[in-house]
Amino acid sequence: MIVYYRDPAVEVTSTAIHIHDRVFQLGDLEYVWHREITADPRSMRRMAGRGALNAGLVVGAALTLLGLIYLVATTVGDSGAAGRVLVPLAIVVLLVGLAGPALEWTLHRLDHSYDQGIAMHEIWAVWRGRELLLLRVNDEARFGRIYRSIQRALEQHR
Known part of the structure; x- marks a missing residue:
């Protein structure tokens, strides 16, 4: 198993995405995208x-x-x-x-x-056929590291 990213709340590996206490197997994710929302x-x-x-x-x-x-x-x-x-x-x-x-x-x-930064960033996925908000982050640098690690994990998984 390869670890692409890890911090106290998020871990992205070659098999799954762990966000807080939730685990999303990469095989269950059909599509992952991000969006920027209004600042809080x-x-x-x-x-x-x-x-x-x-x-x-x-x-x-x-x-x-x-x-x-x-x-x-x-x-x-x-x-x-x-x-x-x-x-x-x-x-x-x-x-x-x-x-x-x-x-x-x-x-x-x-x-x-x-x-x-000043914007909120969200990572969304189609998980088991439904849209699901995986993570909302207001730290732009952290968001970038997490999202890139998810992209690398999904590329390697497929």
């Missing part, structure tokens, strides 16, 4: 969160740039300002150094939201 509220929240992360990154970068421009501008005309600028500049450097992990987390969440 969780997907819409994920899209709103993605927009907020994008806006936060742009606003944070703009504020940092404006702060640095202000610090430089205050030292240009005033020779005694160098001492007054060193403390805020040290704070800015410290904050930029600490922002690395926060920025890494933010960019990871942003990448993850793009990987998941």
Whole structure:
């Protein structure tokens, strides 16, 4: 037996598709297809969160740039300002150094939201003569892996 895909909820093998506690023998499947349906509220929240992360990154970068421009501008005309600028500049450097992990987390969440997509994906099959919804997934990357594994399993089975 060959395992084409496995995660905690789905396993696709050369003989059957296991989805949660249900088992569908490949020989019982006449036809398998997929479709994309309207996004659910969780997907819409994920899209709103993605927009907020994008806006936060742009606003944070703009504020940092404006702060640095202000610090430089205050030292240009005033020779005694160098001492007054060193403390805020040290704070800015410290904050930029600490922002690395926060920025890494933010960019990871942003990448993850793009990987998941915003649509719901369904895998349908004609099983023993009737149409049946096998799986509904809102993670686009996971859906693609599962559907491709089902296609490979069915190709090899036939």
